[in-house]
Amino acid sequence: MITQYAGIAPKGDLLLLQKLGEKLAGRSFLHINSTRSGGGVAEILNRMIPFLKELGIGARWEAIEGNSRFFDITKKIHNALQGNVEKITDEMWDYHLEINRKNSKEIDLHADALLIHDPQPAPLIEFRKDGKWIWRCHIDLSNPQKDVCDYLTKYCKKYDSAIFSVAKFAKALGIDEFIVPPSIDPLSEKNREFTDQEINEALLKFNIPVDRPAILQVSRFDRFKDPIGVINAYRMVRRYNDSILILAGSPATDDPEGEMVLNEVREFAANDPDIYVLLLPPFSDREINALQRVATVVLQKSLKEGFGLTVSEAMWKGKPVIGSAVGGIPLQIIHGVTGFLVHSVEGAAFRIRQILNNPEMARRMGERGREYVRTNFLITKQIRDYLAVWYSMENKGRSILEL
Amino acid sequence: MGEEGIEPFEFRQCTSILKSTGMKAKNLRELRDRIATASDDSIFHHTYQYFLKGHILEYTNDFAQWAGESLEERALSEHLSNVDPYAFREISDLRQELLRVIDGYFSVFPEPREAIPGDEFYFNETVTLIFPVGMRARNLAEFLMALKYIDSGSIYYHFYEARVRLGSGIDDFSLWMEDALGKRELAERIRAIDLFIHSIEGIREHLTMAIEKELRKEMEFPGVER
Numbered sequence: 040m041i042t043q044y045a046g047i048a049p050k051g052d053l054l055l056l057q058k059l060g061e062k063l064a065g066r067s068f069l070h071i072n073s074t075r076s077g078g079g080v081a082e083i084l085n086r087m088i089p090f091l092k093e094l095g096i097g098a099r100w101e102a103i104e105g106n107s108r109f110f111d112i113t114k115k116i117h118n119a120l121q122g123n124v125e126k127i128t129d130e131m132w133d134y135h136l137e138i139n140r141k142n143s144k145e146i147d148l149h150a151d152a153l154l155i156h157d158p159q160p161a162p163l164i165e166f167r168k169d170g171k172w173i174w175r176c177h178i179d180l181s182n183p184q185k186d187v188c189d190y191l192t193k194y195c196k197k198y199d200s201a202i203f204s205v206a207k208f209a210k211a212l213g214i215d216e217f218i219v220p221p222s223i224d225p226l227s228e229k230n231r232e233f234t235d236q237e238i239n240e241a242l243l244k245f246n247i248p249v250d251r252p253a254i255l256q257v258s259r260f261d262r263f264k265d266p267i268g269v270i271n272a273y274r275m276v277r278r279y280n281d282s283i284l285i286l287a288g289s290p291a292t293d294d295p296e297g298e299m300v301l302n303e304v305r306e307f308a309a310n311d312p313d314i315y316v317l318l319l320p321p322f323s324d325r326e327i328n329a330l331q332r333v334a335t336v337v338l339q340k341s342l343k344e345g346f347g348l349t350v351s352e353a354m355w356k357g358k359p360v361i362g363s364a365v366g367g368i369p370l371q372i373i374h375g376v377t378g379f380l381v382h383s384v385e386g387a388a389f390r391i392r393q394i395l396n397n398p399e400m401a402r403r404m405g406e407r408g409r410e411y412v413r414t415n416f417l418i419t420k421q422i423r424d425y426l427a428v429w430y431s432m433e434n435k436g437r438s439i440l441e442l
Numbered sequence: 443m444g445e446e447g448i449e450p451f452e453f454r455q456c457t458s459i460l461k462s463t464g465m466k467a468k469n470l471r472e473l474r475d476r477i478a479t480a481s482d483d484s485i486f487h488h489t490y491q492y493f494l495k496g497h498i499l500e501y502t503n504d505f506a507q508w509a510g511e512s513l514e515e516r517a518l519s520e521h522l523s524n525v526d527p528y529a530f531r532e533i534s535d536l537r538q539e540l541l542r543v544i545d546g547y548f549s550v551f552p553e554p555r556e557a558i559p560g561d562e563f564y565f566n567e568t569v570t571l572i573f574p575v576g577m578r579a580r581n582l583a584e585f586l587m588a589l590k591y592i593d594s595g596s597i598y599y600h601f602y603e604a605r606v607r608l609g610s611g612i613d614d615f616s617l618w619m620e621d622a623l624g625k626r627e628l629a630e631r632i633r634a635i636d637l638f639i640h641s642i643e644g645i646r647e648h649l650t651m652a653i654e655k656e657l658r659k660e661m662e663f664p665g666v667e668r
Contacts, residue, residue, distance in 0.1 A: 206460065
């Protein structure tokens with residue numbers, strides 16, 4: 040598997056992976072999250088686990104089981120951590136812990152290193168057995184609801200270290216806190232190269248016209264992704280530029296609000312024949328890849344964002360991307376170089392028009408964006424970073440490690 | 443000079459994993475106070491390691507970049523960009539220079555505004571991993587070929603980081619060219635490359651040009667001792 044990335048990923052990343060693999064071969068590495076489908080975490084784990092196994096590391100992936108009450112609570116916790124006002128009662132926190140207690144009995148928690156993804160399974164630390172425990176936070180913690188953040192912090196402080204996607208999400212937890220951006224897999228069905236025929240086949244069912252520029256946003260139907268704002272921006276653009284808008288997203292099993300937001304979006308689109316609202320089933324990677332490849336410009340107009348990997352996905356396909364200056368998006372978009380950062384619906388509309396009217400600039404941005412993703416946001420780098428974090432924890436106190 | 447007995451150049455590379463210190467600054471006064479107390483590792487990261495990040499260079503360290511982009515204090519960012527970390531033997535001296543520049547700014551200009559929430563300066567450190575690239579050069583032609591293929595992290599390690607590691611302010615490349623190949627002039631030309639003005643890819647281009655020129659000279663006048 041690692042040889043497949045030769046010629047795509049930076050050589051140094053592949054070399055370091057092999058070196059770290061030699062150091063950690065035969066050790067066990069357990070990842071735990073809350074869903075096997077939907078969202079960026081599950082996508083990356085799907086690809087990362089076989090990769091780690093090939094390096095000789097005993098990698099496992101477990102997803103905690105929960106009912107709708109549990110996921111309603113964790114969704115509220117998630118929203119509160121991203122700055123929404125939510126009331127999480129003691130009873131809800133107790134239930135959060137209780138479901139994790141049940142899962143701790145079902146999942147074999149013995150491992151040399153454990154990476155626990157996001158708040159849903161964070162209380163598993165209460166049932167730790169052995170190994171190094173690392174809490175991996177993928178969400179935007181820059182402006183959380185204080186009481187919810189404080190409660191969760193009680194769990195986080197018990198970990199050996201934490202990993203955040205962006206430095207500004209890190210909290211003073213009193214443990215080692217590493218910064219590791221997430222990544223995309225250039226060989227996955229969602230990002231691999233497609234032929235024109237493959238693109239056409241994948242998009243046939245959507246009846247999307249290809250004779251006009253397409254503006255695309257791919258993301259879950261979630262208010263934080265501001266799909267209504269995207270439609271408003273599109274309506275401003277269309278006064279000047281004939282184009283179509285595609286809003287495409289998959290549902291996630293841990294997001295009970297998704298359907299409600301989808302209905303709001305459909306209502307707001309009001310049967311406009313040029314707005315395509317596509318609810319894609321989980322694992323619609325082929326369709327997303329094809330959509331990103333036919334798009335003229337790609338948006339990620341989130342109001343809050345963990346990292347916003349759809350930005351890197353589109354950049355990898357050489358597309359100019361317009362993103363909000365939130366979460367990890369400014370780490371991916373260098374304003375005016377690899378895309379545009381915007382702060383409003385009006386800003387998004389203006390930049391869309393600028394790109395639609397400057398194909399040469401769009402091409403240049405796309406090229407630079409692809410190279411920026413190659414060196415910073417490919418899966419090989421993320422796996423490298425996870426192993427480096429684990430290895431550095433085994434060599435605690437040393438800031439320079441020779442391999 | 444024949445190749446017998448020449449010490450080959452072994453390419454190595456370094457990569458850094460970011461660590462948060464938990465410290466941040468929302469205005470210039472806080473930045474000043476944090477610089478005064480931040481760990482040496484953190485000061486090192488935000489100055490020496492700036493070049494490893496592959497930024498589009500407008501500044502020469504993170505402090506200057508933040509002053510320019512987030513506080514929009516252009517004059518301060520110019521002053522901070524002019525601080526050469528390689529001119530100092532100790533981090534403590536570099537720290538004092540940064541503080542001197544900021545204090546000097548305070549004495550002339552009014553207090554700058556605060557950064558927009560979310561745009562604060564975050565003090566980080568790194569864990570650096572160093573590893574061999576698995577490539578060696580026994581002569582200048584092989585070196586040139588390797589230079590085309592190594593990652594930017596390798597150029598950083600040998601061209602930037604070496605100046606601190608060796609403590610002499612000299613890079614690994616020119617040292618090898620002078621000591622192992624006896625090419626003093628070429629070494630001097632490489633030492634004259636301004637490491638603050640170019641990105642790492644720019645450094646790669648300048649190194650390539652200097653070495654190609656040297657090789658061409660050798661090919662045009664074979665056997666002539668230089």
